[in-house]
Amino acid sequence: MYQLGNLVQELSDKYGRDRASLMPILQCIVKKHNYLTDEAMVEVAKELDLSAAEVYGTASFYSFLDTEERGRFVIRVCRTISCSMKGKEDIMQTLEDLLKIEVGDTTADKQFTLLETNCIGWCHKAPAMLINDMPYTELTEDKVIEIIKEYMQK
Amino acid sequence: MKDTGLVKIDLIFEKIDVKELLIKAFKMSDEAIVQEVITSGLKGRGGAGFPTGLKWKFAAFEKEQEKYVVCNADEGEPGTFKDREILERVPEKVYAGMAIAGKAIGAKVGIIYLRDEYRYMLPELQSLLDEFHKSIKEIGYDFTLEYRLGSGAYICGEESALFESIEGKRGEPRNKPPFPTVNGVFGKPTVINNVETLVTALMVVKIGGAEYSKMGTPDSPGSKVFSVSGDTPNPGIYELEMGMTVQKFVDEFGDGDTKAVQVGGAAGFCVPRKRFADTIIGFEGVPTGGSMKLFNSTRSMYNVLHNYLDFFVEESCGQCTPCRVGCQQLLKGISLVKKGEIKATYLNDLSKLAETMRLASKCGLGQSVGNAFNSIVDNFREEIVY
Ligand SMILES: Cc1cc2nc3c(=O)[nH]c(=O)nc-3n(C[C@H](O)[C@H](O)[C@H](O)COP(=O)(O)O)c2cc1C
Ligand code: SF4
Ligand code: FES
Numbered sequence: 001m002y003q004l005g006n007l008v009q010e011l012s013d014k015y016g017r018d019r020a021s022l023m024p025i026l027q028c029i030v031k032k033h034n035y036l037t038d039e040a041m042v043e044v045a046k047e048l049d050l051s052a053a054e055v056y057g058t059a060s061f062y063s064f065l066d067t068e069e070r071g072r073f074v075i076r077v078c079r080t081i082s083c084s085m086k087g088k089e090d091i092m093q094t095l096e097d098l099l100k101i102e103v104g105d106t107t108a109d110k111q112f113t114l115l116e117t118n119c120i121g122w123c124h125k126a127p128a129m130l131i132n133d134m135p136y137t138e139l140t141e142d143k144v145i146e147i148i149k150e151y152m153q154k
Numbered sequence: 155m156k157d158t159g160l161v162k163i164d165l166i167f168e169k170i171d172v173k174e175l176l177i178k179a180f181k182m183s184d185e186a187i188v189q190e191v192i193t194s195g196l197k198g199r200g201g202a203g204f205p206t207g208l209k210w211k212f213a214a215f216e217k218e219q220e221k222y223v224v225c226n227a228d229e230g231e232p233g234t235f236k237d238r239e240i241l242e243r244v245p246e247k248v249y250a251g252m253a254i255a256g257k258a259i260g261a262k263v264g265i266i267y268l269r270d271e272y273r274y275m276l277p278e279l280q281s282l283l284d285e286f287h288k289s290i291k292e293i294g295y296d297f298t299l300e301y302r303l304g305s306g307a308y309i310c311g312e313e314s315a316l317f318e319s320i321e322g323k324r325g326e327p328r329n330k331p332p333f334p335t336v337n338g339v340f341g342k343p344t345v346i347n348n349v350e351t352l353v354t355a356l357m358v359v360k361i362g363g364a365e366y367s368k369m370g371t372p373d374s375p376g377s378k379v380f381s382v383s384g385d386t387p388n389p390g391i392y393e394l395e396m397g398m399t400v401q402k403f404v405d406e407f408g409d410g411d412t413k414a415v416q417v418g419g420a421a422g423f424c425v426p427r428k429r430f431a432d433t434i435i436g437f438e439g440v441p442t443g444g445s446m447k448l449f450n451s452t453r454s455m456y457n458v459l460h461n462y463l464d465f466f467v468e469e470s471c472g473q474c475t476p477c478r479v480g481c482q483q484l485l486k487g488i489s490l491v492k493k494g495e496i497k498a499t500y501l502n503d504l505s506k507l508a509e510t511m512r513l514a515s516k517c518g519l520g521q522s523v524g525n526a527f528n529s530i531v532d533n534f535r536e537e538i539v540y
Contacts (some may be wrong), residue, residue, distance in 0.1 A: 020340075022322035027270075027303060061324040061471075064270045064306035080232045081420075081447065081461045082383045118308060118465055120271045121235040123447075124382065124389035133274045 002033045008043040017048050022058060026065050034074065034113075035066040063117070071106045071113040073151050076130040079116040082123035087139075091127050092116075094141045098148050111152070160402045161395035163369065163377035165357050166350065167243055172250045173289050179254050179359050180295055187258040188214060191355050193363030195375035200226055200311075200348030201418065201443035202518065206355055207363075209345055212335035213259040216343035221261035223252050224320075224339055224346040227268045228304055228311035231419035232465060233445030236379040237349040238272055239391045244353065245279055249286045251352030253297045254359055255345050264299040265339065267316050270306055308469040312517050313338075313346045315471065326473045327517035350379055350444070370396035374436030378444065384416075385409050385450040401430040403446065411450040414533070419445035420462040421522040424455075426533040455534035456492060462526050463488070470519060477520025480511040484527060491539055498539045501531055 011028050015021040022044070029040050036059055045052040059065040066074075077083075077092055096102055099112050106113040122128035125137035136147055179187065192207030213221060225248060229237040241248060252264040268276070283299055290297055302320050304310050310319045314328035317339040338344020347355070354376065358366045367375040374396035383389045386407045404412045415425050417440040425433050425440060433439045435446075449458065463485040472478045487504045490496040508524030515521045531538055 019322040020320065023302070023305065023319065027305060058322065058324055061326075062305035062307050064304075079461075080465060081416075081458060082233065084457075084461055085384065085453065117271075117306065118468065119230065119232040119234075121229055121238045121269075123233050123235055123384075124391070126383065130271065135271075135274060 001037060001039075004029075004033075004037075004040055004043060007032065008040070008047050012044075012047045019048070019050070022048060022050070022055065026055075026059055030065055034070040034072060035068060041067075069106060069110075071110050073111060073131050073154075074113045074115065076115045076117035076120070077103075078118070078120050078122070078126070078128045080119035080123075082119070083127040086126040088127045090141060091129070091139050091144055094144045095148070098145060112148075160398050160406050161369075163393045163395055165361075165377055166240060166247075166353050166379050166393050168357075169244070170247070170360065172246045173293065175356065175360050176250055176253060176290065176295070177293055180257060180293060182359075184214060184258050184260070187254060187359060190363040191258075191358055194355075194358040194366040195363075195372075196351070196354055196358060196366070197374070197437060198348055199350035199354065199378060199443065201231065201421070201441070203437055203441055206347065206351055209335060209347070210255060210258050212333075213261075213343050213345045216259075216336060218343050220263075220340075220342045221259055222339050222342055222344040223255045223259070223261045223264040224313075224316070224344055225252055225264065225266040225352055226311060226313065226316060226346055226348050227266055227272070228308075228316060229269055229272075229349070230308035230311045230469075231421060231443055231445050232462070233383055233416070233419045233447045234381050234443055235383075236381045236391055236444045238275075240349050240353060240379070241268075241272070241275060241279060245282050246286060247353045247356055248349055249283060249299060251347075251354075251356035252299060253290060253295065254356060255347065255352065256297045257295070259343070259345055261345070262296055262298070264297065265320060266299060266301050267304060267310070267320060268301055269304040269310075273303060276301065276303075307471075308465075309471045309517075309519060312519065315517070316346070317344070324471075326471050327519075329516070348443070371434070371436060371438065373438040374434075378442075380442075380446050381444045382407050382446050382448075384447040385412065385453070386448045396436045398435055399431060400425050400433045400435060400440070403435060404430055404448070407446070408448060409450055411452075412448050413451045413453070414449045414455065416447040416449070416458070416526070417445070418442040418525070419447075420465050420526055421519070423525050424458075424529040424533060429533075455530055455537040456488070459488060459527065459530045459538065460485070463523075466519070466523050474514075474516040474520065476511045476514040477516070477523070480507055480515075480520065481523060483507060484523065488538060498535075501535065501538065505531060 197203040310325040315325040319325040466481045508527045
């Protein structure tokens with residue numbers, strides 16, 4: 001759970017209160033707080049004069065608009081064919097061992113969430129993953145360890 | 155059969171004076187722009203291959219005041235990464251292509267729908283867009299562009315789902331007709347084109363439609379950017395003349411042991427070795443939005459098909475039954491056959507199901523699952539069964 005404050009109002013002032021503003025508003029909340037709480041969605045619904053079910057129905061359609069609690073850093077490992085051919089399983093195993101969680105889980109300190117995703121457009125540099133917005137490519141076990149250690153310092 | 159061989163081209167990534175080209179284009183009549191694009195024979199580079207000039211002509215014909223140009227930068231097809239590369243290297247050409255499309259059809263506003271996976275590029279792209287707005291104003295032309303972002307849904311690359319998403323809704327494809335040129339985003343006449351299509355159209359205006367159409371074949375004029383990955387020593391982005399055989403492609407990019415090439419991504423076709431020599435990459439053979447994936451003999455085509463079906467199960471929007479249930483049944487079916495829990499002849503039933511999905515699904519996703527399914531099952535049956 002997080003404190004929303006005036007965020008929804010500020011975003012609605014910025015993007016507008018018509019239906020087409022819904023996605024940018026939800027996306028900004030996720031960027032700031034990592035996921036959407038029920039409270040956040042109810043608040044957005046009020047501000048945009050929509051039913052909460054409409055907002056939830058829209059959010060739940062999109063895999064990057066998380067409605068479950070997520071860590072500060074969301075890791076999305078590509079599981080599609082090129083990455084799967086080039087050692088995605090080993091990368092996933094390394095991440096699970098490092099973070100001591102399984103895919104789908106969030107670390108107890110709420111720093112990391114480990115997920116899979118479909119092709120992220122780096123197939124020629126597979127295996128690849130995203131951490132929040134940043135792509136990381138041509139991954140090896142050593143490289144993954146280095147990257148995660150860096151994030152642990154942040 | 156005309157085989158152009160493998161010819162490297164430098165059109166899309168060529169650095170040009172965009173402002174000069176725009177000044178030239180804005181002196182042309184709207185009809186003349188559309189005519190150049192029709193003459194070029196350019197077909198959409200996003201996968202479906204609809205003639206671009208005709209699309210512009212239809213939209214230009216509509217009498218509405220408010221019209222839109224939309225750039226499809228959702229690039230979700232497995233194995234495609236050329237649109238990212240184009241946006242990274244020559245974004246000003248994408249913007250200019252949209253402005254020219256806007257002039258040709260009478261639209262003052264453009265929207266670029268960028269997948270969230272590419273958000274890391276946005277700060278740079280946005281600042282270049284600000285510059286572009288300034289320079290187009292200097293020329294005295296009224297056209298503004300804005301970015302909208304996706305949120306991790308492959309189906310939002312389908313044009314009508316993309317419109318729904320821009321409108322703030324679930325990305326569920328609409329019924330067609332009406333087509334986008336009549337009823338697109340916000341219910342207004344819309345031209346939606348792939349990133350590469352827009353840059354190609356820009357270059358057509360630069361070099362002339364007739365000149366462009368000298369490249370390639372009658373059915374697939376021009377050149378195209380290919381995204382090459384899989385078992386190859388040279389993965390990456392290559393702009394090539396259209397109309398080469400798969401064999402020529404494999405000669406250049408294979409690792410000496412290529413047994414199959416998946417052309418067009420998960421929604422495309424699998425071409426086995428015995429068909430390399432007589433299969434043209436293009437609309438007369440196997441079409442592709444750019445995705446070219448090579449598999450060598452160490453790969454299990456069962457695993458490949460399984461991975462594709464996982465993808466479709468996950469990405470089907472679930473709106474219509476043939477696709478939602480069909481994808482799941484195909485996946486379940488091949489697992490059962492593999493485990494020996496059901497007879498191998500069950501694959502025939504699954505192939506029929508894939509054909510039914512082609513006929514009965516609402517959009518291109520469900521309609522094209524059968525492409526990969528049947529071309530892999532037909533050519534690599536023993537790998538699926540044993
Ligand atoms: C499931 C599905 C996904 C699609 N994804 C994309 C995409 O990522 N990018 C794209 O340009 N076209 C995609 N398309 C094709 C678009 O619907 C549309 O035909 C295209 O954007 C038109 O532009 P073009 O004529 O310039 O190719 C997809 C189609 C389907 C059915
Ligand atoms: S074919 Fe599949 S993706 Fe397309 S509308 Fe039907 S369920 Fe949705
Ligand atoms: S398959 Fe992993 S980035 Fe394309």
